Amino acid sequence: MSHPDSETISSETGAGAETCCSPAGHSLTEGDVASDVQTLAALGNDTRYEALRLIADTEDGACVCELEPALGVSQGAVSQALSRLFGAGLVERRKEGRWRYYSATPRARRLLAVLDETREDRDD
Template identity: 75%
Template sequence: MGEHTTENEGTATRNEGACCTTSGHSLTEQEVATDVQMLSTLGNDTRYETLRLIAEADEDVCVCEIEPSLGVSQSAVSQALSRLFSAGLVERRKEGRWRYYTATPRAERLLDVLDETRALADG
């Protein structure tokens, strides 16, 4: 116990002592919580597809445009938009009785990174 074997130019050597050290990361608890909330928000088909629709649109997207595209209820779209807004992934503005949504720069970058990593997996 306390030993591990390493390969060194074809010969195995044994080192005494612990092989593991405590490691950490540079994020605060609040940053971790925010990131987990954001990732959790994207972990649902309706919310993810809603964000994709908004991010790929040429202009602000009205709620009334999202529902038919996804084939889900107005309630499901409203819940998705609320979660996306709370996670900081969309911005909204009200015009009369309608709300219009745009993707935040962070959301757009996250989607770009997902696209890039998908391309790496396909290649």
């Protein structure tokens, strides 16, 4: 006894086979996809994610010396995390004397807000 779809399956594998659907697509450019992946990758590490959360909770930005004890990692690790977040466009930095202060970009704030909203939906 043959499976009802066996003829369809075998005919789809041959040349000139009909497909049931059109190919999936989206409106993003390759650059948009690369940028989004870079952004998500920057958030895909505990230290970077927590650093962004801490920075976003400040009024006037945060300095590495403030983040280091809160994150419990070395100053070098904090600096690397901030560099990656900056490269992904999630933080801005400004220099005051010999200190650099980091603040969350509007995009970062929107991403964090969406994460908060989806967490709230999950808790219902």
